Amino acid sequence: MRAALILAGLALAAPLLAGCGKANMASQAKAKQWDENQFFADHSSMRQPVPGTVARDAPDAPAPQPAVITAALLERGRTQFNIFCSPCHGQSGDGRGMIVQRGFPAPPPLWLPRLEQARASYLYDVITNGHGVMYSYADRVKSADRWAVIAYVRALQQSQDAHPADLPEADRRLLEAAK
Structure with missing residues (x-):
């Protein structure tokens, strides 16, 4: 008798243990993109994003080229260069980063005349779109x-x-003291 009660209890609980049973998210009632929707005044199921919404995959707006190079800008550039560029280009820009040392094709040294003479907009385009x-x-x-x-990179x-x-006198003294 006890076993029969346990089996009956399991039979009644099976649909609860199985989750939603046959109903699943693919077959639920939902409005598709171009369906009419009586819930909204405009009867459209497509809604405009909430003001201030930013798409996850939206590219950031292009920033203008800075008119003045500051120490803070160079420091930010050094930080970003060391994170994203030095694995291939090396910290000095010599093209012998850690990835290259493990067999990846070496980029050219950043102080080649053609790269020194390249416009900043060209370098910006290479970072943005890639090259080679x-x-x-x-x-x-x-x-x-x-x-x-x-x-x-220009500083490098x-x-x-x-x-x-070429250094100011105070910096030359610091350099001599470091030797």
């Missing part, structure tokens, strides 16, 4: 940060021909 084996960084590096990276390029005599 370099893929697009548009979804990884914000527009304003691309300009910061370019400013830092200038550093290749720098001489201690």
Whole structure:
């Protein structure tokens, strides 16, 4: 008798344990894109997004090229360069980053004359859309940060021909003290 009660209880509880049974989300009542919907005054099932909604995959708006290069901009560029660019380009821009050391094709050194002479807009386009084996960084590096990276790349390029005599006196003393 006890076993019969347990079996009867399980038989009654089976639909509850199975979740929704035959009903599932694919067969539920729902409004599709172009269906008429009597719930809303305009009878449209498609709704406008709530004001201020930002799409997850929307690209950020292009930032204008900065008119002035500041220390903060260079620091931001260095940070972003070290995160996104140095794995291939190396921290000094020599094209011998860790990924290259593991067999990935080497990018050219950033201080090649053709890259030093390239317009900033060209470098921005390469970061945005990719070039050769370099893929697009548009979804990884914000527009304003691309300009910061370019400013830092320009600093790296200038550093290749720098001489201690070009430094201000205070910086030369610091350099000598570090030796």
